[in-house]
Amino acid sequence: MTTTTTPFTSISPRKIRVIGVPLDLGQSRRGVDMGPSAVRVAGLEARLEALGHVVEDAGNVSVAIAEQKKEGDPRAKYLKEITATCTKHAELVLKTLEAGKVPIVLGGDHSVAAGTVAGVAEFYRRQEQKIGLIWIDAHSDINTPDSSPSGNVHGMPLAAIMGLGPPELSNIFNFSPKVNPDNCVLVGVRDIDGIEKEHIRRAGVEVFTMRDIDERGMRAVMEDALRMAGRGTAGYHVSLDMDWIDPEDAPGVGTPVRGGATYREAHLAMEIIADHGRMLSFEIVEVNPVIDEHNRTAVLAVELTLSAFGKKIL
Numbered sequence: 001m002t003t004t005t006t007p008f009t010s011i012s013p014r015k016i017r018v019i020g021v022p023l024d025l026g027q028s029r030r031g032v033d034m035g036p037s038a039v040r041v042a043g044l045e046a047r048l049e050a051l052g053h054v055v056e057d058a059g060n061v062s063v064a065i066a067e068q069k070k071e072g073d074p075r076a077k078y079l080k081e082i083t084a085t086c087t088k089h090a091e092l093v094l095k096t097l098e099a100g101k102v103p104i105v106l107g108g109d110h111s112v113a114a115g116t117v118a119g120v121a122e123f124y125r126r127q128e129q130k131i132g133l134i135w136i137d138a139h140s141d142i143n144t145p146d147s148s149p150s151g152n153v154h155g156m157p158l159a160a161i162m163g164l165g166p167p168e169l170s171n172i173f174n175f176s177p178k179v180n181p182d183n184c185v186l187v188g189v190r191d192i193d194g195i196e197k198e199h200i201r202r203a204g205v206e207v208f209t210m211r212d213i214d215e216r217g218m219r220a221v222m223e224d225a226l227r228m229a230g231r232g233t234a235g236y237h238v239s240l241d242m243d244w245i246d247p248e249d250a251p252g253v254g255t256p257v258r259g260g261a262t263y264r265e266a267h268l269a270m271e272i273i274a275d276h277g278r279m280l281s282f283e284i285v286e287v288n289p290v291i292d293e294h295n296r297t298a299v300l301a302v303e304l305t306l307s308a309f310g311k312k313i314l
């Protein structure tokens with residue numbers, strides 16, 4: 001494979017496989033199940049290929065719908081169905097990496113990340129390597145069934161990844177935690193539940209809040225975050241919750257919160273990720289077309305993906 005970059009990109013051409021996971025059982029506001037479709041409609045594949053990448057679409061992982069299923073345990077609603085989807089999805093991510101392709105995962109709510117990270121971590125574990133994780137989000141998603149005020153599993157995937165539970169989600173591929181705390185970095189959080197603060201300390205993950213970005217700037221924060229996630233690892237997975245970006249620019253998300261990253265800050269973060277060239281896999285979650293305006297949040301998701309995959313301004 002060639003390692004030269006095209007005049008239009010900062011990274012060499014990649015073989016990419018797109019995987020849709022239209023899961024909306026992890027949260028109560030419906031509509032993120034249409035996220036993968038909205039991002040495809042916004043031209044993800046063609047625009048990545050225009051950058052020189054080779055892209056195939058694996059379609060969608062099959063997902064139960066709420067109307068067919070019972071909620072189950074109110075402290076972790078639809079956990080059985082979400083675990084089944086994440087387990088299937090994790091296998092597909094593993095196979096994608098085995099085939100020498102970079103997974104781009106389209107959510108769905110953020111609980112899909114429990115499957116994505118399991119698949120990436122398992123692939124590298126088999127080669128006795130560790131991975132890092134960059135978790136870009138307004139929320140810290142580190143609740144457990146005992147702490148969650150809502151019982152919505154999309155607030156729990158980071159807890160699952162770090163081995164704090166729920167056990168069904170933590171134990172995909174039978175090992176836990178999936179990422180060492182020193183290599184797990186939250187970026188841009190601004191809305192954290194009380195008990196989650198305790199979980200963050202207990203898990204020992206690294207955190208950069210929106211205040212860090214305000215005070216130090218995006219460049220300094222991203223350089224630190226990528227260094228932490230990359231230290232002693234094969235590279236890192238990047239999990240991008242679109243609610244990280246300010247609702248002004250990304251209104252169509254599962255859980256909008258004021259005070260997010262600006263349009264340019266978000267692009268800069270992705271451009272810095274591309275410059276470092278160590279991203280192993282990428283995912284975009286929580287795009288909700290039902291409350292979006294003419295698909296512009298999905299269009300932004302595509303643009304940010306292009307930046308993360310090497311698109312340069314000049």
Ligand SMILES: [Mn+2]
Binds near residue numbers: 137138
């Ligand atoms: Mn999230």
